[in-house]
Amino acid sequence: MIIVTQPGATEKEIEAIIGVLTEHGFDIHRSTGVRHTVIGAIGVQPDFDHRQIELLPGVAEVVRITEPYKIASRAFRQEGTIIDVGNVKIGGDEVVIMAGPCSVESEKQIFTVAERVAKGGAKLLRGGAYKPRSSPYAFQGMGEEGLKLLRKAADAFKLCVITEVMDASQIRLVEKYTDVIQVGARNMQNYTFLKELGKASKPVMLKRGLSATIEEWLMSAEYILSGGNHNVMLCERGIRTFEPSTRNTMDIGAIPLVKKKSHLPVIADPSHGIGIRDKVIPMARASVAVGADGIIVEVHNDPDHAKSDGAQSLFPDQFDQMMKEVRLIAAAIGRSIA
């Protein structure tokens, strides 16, 4: 932390500032200038709130100089993390495709979709059994029955499984069926849950919160990492802005930014990112072009009758078209899609 004093700060004020910092365990490094005195407060005190220093007399500016996350940081680990999920490597040269319906609805539905996306080149089957719905009156998912169907369909077509867990109490159960645990945007700062995920036996895909900064997103990853689970991938799925004509605004620029700050793989979710079926393919292209390590996309055999998110789900033929296009884009930037 760097503290810059106001022009005209008195020696007494400066000493008082240093006193507070020392009391909180910081090592002090002082440089007295003509107009400003600069105080370096060295050391990491996670409980320390820098706003406390801002309120002291004589202080002009307080600046944190260290990122609050550690294990998630590129400084902690220079090379990118590669996560093994079955035979699939997430975070390597290959751009990994995860596809499937928003919700598991029936055996027939999940098998039909699984077959098509497997054939098209997907490596993971997505599908929700526990659904976070904004209305208590809406379909809440099939629960364990859905998990069983999802596993069965994935196995039948040699796919891995990714599915959402909504609460710490569900982790043990879902782990039995899934290969990757998905954490939804609305749970990104559910700290009790994040702590439990640190002890989970499966990799976690952590979606960015609707209005989360990149730093907050990485801090939430840090909760999982610091609990001992180092297999964390991030997922950009759109943020909230003032624009009314789309469900979300997909922050494509966050993908290269977060990859610079962190070694964790980053997946793009164009389905939620844009929220309208006919714009999902261009957004998937842009995601691969910008450097995403994977795409997670909603595909439904009959989107018009989907129990949730039909409007942003691709038809199977559109999924094939998307695969064709993103393969060309991947090749153009020296990556591949199986």
Place this chain on the structure above:
Amino acid sequence: MIIVTQPGATEKEIEAIIGVLTEHGFDIHRSTGVRHTVIGAIGVQPDFDHRQIELLPGVAEVVRITEPYKIASRAFRQEGTIIDVGNVKIGGDEVVIMAGPCSVESEKQIFTVAERVAKGGAKLLRGGAYKPRSSPYAFQGMGEEGLKLLRKAADAFKLCVITEVMDASQIRLVEKYTDVIQVGARNMQNYTFLKELGKASKPVMLKRGLSATIEEWLMSAEYILSGGNHNVMLCERGIRTFEPSTRNTMDIGAIPLVKKKSHLPVIADPSHGIGIRDKVIPMARASVAVGADGIIVEVHNDPDHAKSDGAQSLFPDQFDQMMKEVRLIAAAIGRSIA
């Protein structure tokens, strides 16, 4: 739901739209105009995603006409809900003051603060025993020990208790010590938790999420209400905007808006709303002036050494000053503060 067709939509397209609506269980009401045909789709289908209709050929616009929340709505209950907490009535003419430290830190601390805020006119003692912190390395609260101290201090000075619960698994324990359960902004859409709160025996104060719309906030209240717990109050605590110089932007206008849409009491949290100690008092004044039913404010006997949020906590003397000022404002609008 109202569907307006494009100019030039064919009869076949219109029939197809009506077909989809009928299939989903809506009653249909059609009016054929010169340029547009207007289709009214009557009935409530919580699972229905109106974006599905937007994608059909010939559709120009789809409009939801009913709010998705019911029990939370002013239409459900014309008169404002009044919640009894001990002898205190929240939602009536009196503006109720809740005050105390961010975290319970020690017996001495919580007793000192409780005494001061009780004397100043607070009716509820706030204090966190389970703390949602963005860093896994920061102070996480005293847990049950903190709850015991909070209860003891409140009882000593005839105050009621409000404290945060972070997860469904903590509800039963915390209910033993608290009078009101606080749900934090980051948990506003933790649906598993909300469902459990519907079965809780104590009133719930639901904070608005950082980027939640008013409708989403009321939908989250609906989760609790529809579970059977009708004692829900809302809390405006600032939203996230692009402004870097404050922690949050307090949406003072949301207070009268939500009171028009809903019968639930609304509490204002100027401490989090503005996040800087020396602006908390003016924001408390504005909150009472605009019509809030209560104020929840952080007060600490020694903010400079607080384990959390010291920078936005009032000194006890400032709390007295705030009480003096908000009493005058309350009187000016025909309300009172005890």
Place this chain on the structure above:
Amino acid sequence: MIIVTQPGATEKEIEAIIGVLTEHGFDIHRSTGVRHTVIGAIGVQPDFDHRQIELLPGVAEVVRITEPYKIASRAFRQEGTIIDVGNVKIGGDEVVIMAGPCSVESEKQIFTVAERVAKGGAKLLRGGAYKPRSSPYAFQGMGEEGLKLLRKAADAFKLCVITEVMDASQIRLVEKYTDVIQVGARNMQNYTFLKELGKASKPVMLKRGLSATIEEWLMSAEYILSGGNHNVMLCERGIRTFEPSTRNTMDIGAIPLVKKKSHLPVIADPSHGIGIRDKVIPMARASVAVGADGIIVEVHNDPDHAKSDGAQSLFPDQFDQMMKEVRLIAAAIGRSIA
């Protein structure tokens, strides 16, 4: 500007950083720490883009330590600026009320409204003759004819005039009729216009842009001030957020914040801030309670037939009610309204 190096930055990198700073005319102040070296770059170089230093090898963080505005700053002038408009003092103990229709529409309309608001206690008459409309097909204002009527009506009831100027080319003309020049939110960063306003003979009220930070707002004020016109007041009129149910989100907290950073008077515009007639009065109360130096409010003799903004205009009786309520609030905080 303070530059903090990365842990492990080499001496060569540090020297290169210092080289760039020296070349740009900064005086250098270096402190070498164990992990970080801190470089203070002293001097003001308005053309210097601090992002350039961020890109240099070895740099961890770059921090601007001086606000880019000078004349607008509280440091430049400790006591609050008081602007004389006719016999009215803006920025003193009295909270000044400015009221009138969105647009001047006819002699009858403006005289009717002027009479009512004068009687109710307004000191300035507002009314637009040049209207910034988002549609080129909408009413664009009466032009000079409207200015004449506005002046005449104001004079008849001993009011001063405030009206909007949309472009540098209109300044000379409008100055002949108005006492205060209003600059709209969409013009807050129209720099050619701001420069010309620096030479205007009348005080300027500068509205905050829809997504302007407080610093940008003060920088725009600086353009006018640095041109020689020191009579600038600011106006908070709501910012854009994700909330769909209101036209804008009024940033009530910005009022005390900007008053701390600057000596300029701050006016609140609850009509645009909330955009719905029945919430204008509570927002006016909150604005006075928080410390605004004035209120500008839309009042129309027949809002249902107003040519613009009827939905947010008060009926004359509502204006009287507002005056009654804000007088009580002003008294409660030790201020007055004439």
Place this chain on the structure above:
Amino acid sequence: MIIVTQPGATEKEIEAIIGVLTEHGFDIHRSTGVRHTVIGAIGVQPDFDHRQIELLPGVAEVVRITEPYKIASRAFRQEGTIIDVGNVKIGGDEVVIMAGPCSVESEKQIFTVAERVAKGGAKLLRGGAYKPRSSPYAFQGMGEEGLKLLRKAADAFKLCVITEVMDASQIRLVEKYTDVIQVGARNMQNYTFLKELGKASKPVMLKRGLSATIEEWLMSAEYILSGGNHNVMLCERGIRTFEPSTRNTMDIGAIPLVKKKSHLPVIADPSHGIGIRDKVIPMARASVAVGADGIIVEVHNDPDHAKSDGAQSLFPDQFDQMMKEVRLIAAAIGRSIA
């Protein structure tokens, strides 16, 4: 406009609503349902503020059903507009590259950059002579001298010119030197200026405002189009969000969205969109992948000494790299870059 009444609205209320609509010139189409009555108000009344109807007793919801822009709409013109600039066609199969420094600084600088970008494949030379700067103390551009140098450099290397105009008063002068007039984000709703641009003899590139919705952006285009200048292209350059680590958040999804709503060509500006040099190339790739009709990018021969925006300007070698990459992306989606 569609008006839906509240359940229980009385016949008298419904008649009053219809009365207001009729008075404002709308044709009425009424359908009486069991719970709701739906009133269609047909006709276009640009001055009519739909919020006025929202305030009437008995009204539940008011919905605009026609977009307020006409000439800018895809409905007005099905095929995409192609704008001829010299020999270059903007809006066709070819993705057009515009490159050059932020500001024209000297003859040597602009000639050096022009030569490099022409050789690399750019078709237009960008460079500012009038600079909108947030500080009045910063470099304001070379003015007419800069325009002359820009023209001379472009001619020498067979490039067209695009440069910013800041105010209506500069149009006549700048038209003598430029091929395309650029309108900056901060001027997007400077209506006096937009009206004058409707009479300009050169095509206009209209940047999206920092917090403009897509509809507002198209309405601003409508101002120019309705004035008679049909050669308008749009430019996505990033919007403002809460994310502090980038200058702006580039709304890549807006590109396909606006191309669906409008026939106007859309250019992407990754330099301002992300604001950090090392992320400009991936954002340029994403822009082409998503379907932009052109890229405008800042290139400087010596970014470290640029008078403005050096931190987001590419080195000439990076520009070559970008061209190589975007050519591959363009080919992958069936487009070309010369």
